[in-house]
Amino acid sequence: MIRLEKVVKEFGGPLARLRGERVRALDGVTLHVPPGAAVGLVGPNGAGKSTIIRLLLGYLSPTAGGVQVGGMLPRDYAERRGVAYVPDRVALPPVWTVRGALQAFAALGEVERPADRIERVTRKLGLTELAGRRVAALSKGNLQRLAIAQALLGDRKVMVMDEGTDGLDPEWVARVREMLAEWRRADPERVLIYASHDLDEVERVADQAIILSEGKVREVVDLRGGGGPRPAYRLEVEGADCARRVAEAFPGALPVAGAAHAFRVEAGGARDLTRRLGTLIGAGAIVRAVTPEAGTLRERYQHGLARRTQGAARIAAALDAVGEGAVSVDAAEPEEGA
Template sequence: MIRLLDVAKEFGGPLARLRGERVRALNGISLEVPPGTAVGLVGPNGAGKSTLIRLLLGYIGPTRGGVQVGGMLPRDYAERHGIAYVPDRVSLPPSWTVRGALDAFAALGEVDQPKERVERWMRRLGLAEIARRRVAALSKGNLQRLALAQALLADRTVMIMDEGTDGLDPEWVARVRDILAEWRRADPQRVLVYASHDLEEVERVAERAIVLSEGRVREVIDLRGGGGPVPAYRLEVEGTDAGRRVEAAFPGALPVPGEAHAFRVEAGSPRDLTHRLQALLERGVVVRAIVPEAGTLRQRYRHGISSKASPAAKAEASTAGEKGGTA
């Protein structure tokens, strides 16, 4: 569905080139996103995520290499089929109302049954009660939900979200996650490109994560198993002789230093974890708590950036890992 071959993008004219002032935002990007895939875009500030998104939307063209969406140039694909897009910054005429904005987007997008679709997404995204409110009076969260509603009005095969849940509270982030899963189930060919600060949310939404740094792809991470580190957990238990029983259910379990009934354990998958916990319970051990360690994406993101990028990118990767996200 999406294909990039040796794509480079530079900004600046001929004089900037002579002066050595041209900025290379992307440098030799080659990617393929097949139909039915959700991919996350992660990376430090200046990694090239926004430039890549603009290329996919057809807003700009590459300096070198080829970009295709659905076998077509991105601009041609967007004009013929449309691309659902949630930008990182929502900018709308302040005098528009919520309903007026959605009516306008439905008309511009030639949406079938526009009134029904507008009503549906206003209800789903909690906008019906503020339908007559002007854009200038919207909170950041309401404005973000309006942007999500406009992206969902038409039946598109490709959706691109650039910090699409920024400004939403945890409840609405979870609701949007469910809506995206429903959107994908409605058509198995649909492709979601999801750029986010929140690495843990990327893990929940996407099957693959593309780690960008300094205009290059540093790593493509499979988030659904196969190639990543085995998930690790902190297990707290009660019961006599608990250590021996934990080790029987979780071979290789390591005691947490200074804590008599806490262990670091590993499980290859959620199903494997369930079976091992069941075996532990059958041995008479009371499980007090089990908490996952830092997610696979966060671990590999920090390792990939720190091992291959410049000192500035390494420092930002370390900060992102500590905060659980990235710019």
């Protein structure tokens, strides 16, 4: 569905090139996203996430390499098929109302049965009572929900979210997560591109995570890991005989050392976790908290950046030493994937 082949993107004109001031935002990025996949883009500021998104939307063209969406150039695909997009910054005319904004987006996107669609998304995103409110009067969270509502208006096969849950409270983050899962289930060929600094949320939403740094793909992390470890959680409960009840709902549960009524449990995903928690609550236990362990993505992301930071520091120290005439070294780049 989405293909990037050795994509380079530089910013700056001919004069900047002559002065050596051009900025290389992407440096040989190759990505293949098949139909039905949900891919997270993660990395520090300036890693290239937003540049990839703008290329996929057709706002930018690559300096070198190729970008295709559905076998077409991104701009052609967006014009013919449409792309659902939730930007990192929501900018709308402040005098528009919530309903007026959705009507405008429905018209621009040539959405069929717009009145029905608008009614459905306003109800789903909890915007019904705010339909007549002006954009200028919306809180950050309500404005973000409006952005998500407009993305769900059309029947699209590609959705791009850039910090799409920024500003939402935990309850709405969880509800949007379920909406995304529902959106994907409605069409097995739909593709979700989810860029975020929230690694735990990426791990819940995406099938794979692309770790970017300095415009390069450093690692691809499989978050569904066929045959890999199941997601683990810290579960805190109350109630009589809670250890037995936890063990019945979560076979293999282990007590957390030094914490009363806390257990380490595993589940096969969000639906399996919900089912097991339902069994536990039905047995009379009171669930105080469920917290995911630091997952594979967070561990590998932090480890990878730490290695690159250490490598850069060693290179800088070596170059300083060369400048002082102390030693002579070959300052190689840190190995790819570090």
